[in-house]
Amino acid sequence: MSRLSVFSGAILAAFCLSSLAWPARGESVFEAISREVQVVYAQHQSAIVRIQAEDEHGRLSGSGFYIDPNGTIFTSYTIGGDTRNIVVCSGDSKLPAERLVGDARSGIAILKVKARTPFLVIGKSADLSVASPVIVIGYPMDLPATPTFGAVGGFDVKYLGRYLSPAYIRANVPVERGEGGAPLLNLKGEAVGILISPRENGTGCFALPIEAAEKVHADFLRFGEARPGWLGITVGKAPRDEEGPPEVREVIPDSPAAKSGLQKGDLLLGIGEKRIHSPEDVLDASFYLTAGDEVPLLVSRDGKETTLQARAVGIPAPLDALRILKDFAAHPGVSPVETIWKVNK
Amino acid sequence: MPPDKDNPDDISKLLRLKRFEQPGPEYFEGFLRDFHRRQREEVLRPLWRIALDRAGAFFGGDIHREIIGYGTAAAAAVVLFLGVVNFESVESGKQPVAAASAEKSPDTRTASANMLRTEQPRYVIDTRPVSYHEPPFSF
Numbered sequence: 001m002s003r004l005s006v007f008s009g010a011i012l013a014a015f016c017l018s019s020l021a022w023p024a025r026g027e028s029v030f031e032a033i034s035r036e037v038q039v040v041y042a043q044h045q046s047a048i049v050r051i052q053a054e055d056e057h058g059r060l061s062g063s064g065f066y067i068d069p070n071g072t073i074f075t076s077y078t079i080g081g082d083t084r085n086i087v088v089c090s091g092d093s094k095l096p097a098e099r100l101v102g103d104a105r106s107g108i109a110i111l112k113v114k115a116r117t118p119f120l121v122i123g124k125s126a127d128l129s130v131a132s133p134v135i136v137i138g139y140p141m142d143l144p145a146t147p148t149f150g151a152v153g154g155f156d157v158k159y160l161g162r163y164l165s166p167a168y169i170r171a172n173v174p175v176e177r178g179e180g181g182a183p184l185l186n187l188k189g190e191a192v193g194i195l196i197s198p199r200e201n202g203t204g205c206f207a208l209p210i211e212a213a214e215k216v217h218a219d220f221l222r223f224g225e226a227r228p229g230w231l232g233i234t235v236g237k238a239p240r241d242e243e244g245p246p247e248v249r250e251v252i253p254d255s256p257a258a259k260s261g262l263q264k265g266d267l268l269l270g271i272g273e274k275r276i277h278s279p280e281d282v283l284d285a286s287f288y289l290t291a292g293d294e295v296p297l298l299v300s301r302d303g304k305e306t307t308l309q310a311r312a313v314g315i316p317a318p319l320d321a322l323r324i325l326k327d328f329a330a331h332p333g334v335s336p337v338e339t340i341w342k343v344n345k
Numbered sequence: 346m347p348p349d350k351d352n353p354d355d356i357s358k359l360l361r362l363k364r365f366e367q368p369g370p371e372y373f374e375g376f377l378r379d380f381h382r383r384q385r386e387e388v389l390r391p392l393w394r395i396a397l398d399r400a401g402a403f404f405g406g407d408i409h410r411e412i413i414g415y416g417t418a419a420a421a422a423v424v425l426f427l428g429v430v431n432f433e434s435v436e437s438g439k440q441p442v443a444a445a446s447a448e449k450s451p452d453t454r455t456a457s458a459n460m461l462r463t464e465q466p467r468y469v470i471d472t473r474p475v476s477y478h479e480p481p482f483s484f
Contacts, residue, residue: 052466056378056382058467059466059467060466060468060469061466061467061468061469062468062469076469076471077475078470078471079469104369104374104475105369105475106475107471107474107475140468141468142468159474159476162473163476163482164474164475164476165475176468176470177467177469177470178468178469179470180469180470195470196471196474196475197470197472197473197474206473206474208474231484233483233484234483235482235483246482253358279482280482282482282484283482286484315369
């Protein structure tokens with residue numbers, strides 16, 4: 001085969017492939033987007049449900065979606081985490097649901113109905129980038145399932161002075177009450193997030209990455225409950241490079257971090273599969289720790305990178321501070337206030 | 346070796362550990378729920394309770410509660426007596442007020458029934474994502 005024919009064939013193939021990305025003849029870009037959204041809505045709307053429940057204030061209503069054919073549902077904690085008499089509504093059917101796990105730390109709940117159900121395929125929020133198109137399909141107010149189209153605005157660990165864990169997907173998708181727990185979908189119809197809250201005036205929203213929900217789900221399947229991990233490290237900005245990886249400020253004695261060999265002054269470069277570029281990245285990475293699991297810690301010490309292995313434990317229960325203070329008061333000469341001040345300054 | 350409660354260093358270690366332990370978000374959410382519930386209970390006291398407390402404050406203390414209670418009961422008896430007398434006089438010759446009201450606004454009862462049938466649940470979405478960390482970050 002001559003070089004000319006090969007070259008011509010390659011040019012033709014490239015032209016054909018690129019033409020697929022353009023709207024069909026006579027169709028505008030907006031019509032193409034509309035067609036995509038309609039396809040996703042038509043194919044996946046049956047897997048998205050309205051969820052009604054009761055709490056101490058009365059009845060409430062939100063959204064959720066099936067993640068497998070056995071009736072497992074992801075929704076927000078407000079709707080399914082601490083409520084009773086949960087009913088899943090889809091079309092004309094109303095099914096009672098039981099709560100498998102409610103995790104206030106992440107803001108989601110996992111429910112289950114006894115039925116064979118359509119379901120959404122789980123995607124990867126890590127494949128999203130700024131301006132990636134996304135769709136929310138939920139039940140706003142008392143309206144039927146409604147699609148809303150928008151784009152990813154960013155991935156945030158900080159909002160209005162408060163820090164988020166893990167990093168949330170910020171999407172420029174207008175949402176309304178009743179849509180809490182609805183899925184955030186990519187244009188393939190894969191679930192990449194769970195709608196948690198609106199932003200200012202409901203013109204945008206924050207969605208929990210689907211990987212965070214999967215982490216809670218995996219904990220439930222393994223242990224019957226969410227099981228966040230703890231290492232015993234405090235980090236802050238490195239004095240020499242405040243824009244770079246964080247510095248380890250303190251390692252709790254006898255903690256998993258101490259047993260791994262981590263030292264004060266080390267620069268933290270990675271936790272598990274997550275690379276750390278700033279102190280805020282720690283909030284995202286630490287969410288995925290599981291008590292009992294070993295996790296690699298990539299650190300830089302004296303200019304050299306090294307990997308330490310730490311086995312996370314459960315987050316310690318709060319100590320009885322009152323009991324300690326009473327012990328202090330029983331011993332003259334040891335002022336509890338002075339001791340606490342010395343420890344915490 | 347168990348920590349020595351007389352040793353300030355051991356106590357310091359315990360307190361340092363305490364710094365890194367904090368209740369989960371459910372503790373604070375539960376606290377806010379209870380706080381708001383108590384606020385509502387305080388604000389939404391029954392009218393009779395508010396009136397009794399104000400009357401007691403006006404007359405200067407708990408000593409007068411019994412007097413106020415007896416007085417209120419007497420006033421209620423008088424009102425009831427007058428109401429019964431009025432009802433009997435209305436029945437003797439005039440058209441019942443209730444029936445007249447119904448004829449004038451036949452839609453009132455229907456409108457109330459419609460309101461009950463269409464009572465809506467709370468359509469929920471969280472106001473903000475779960476957030477509770479403050480720097481420095483501990484994990």
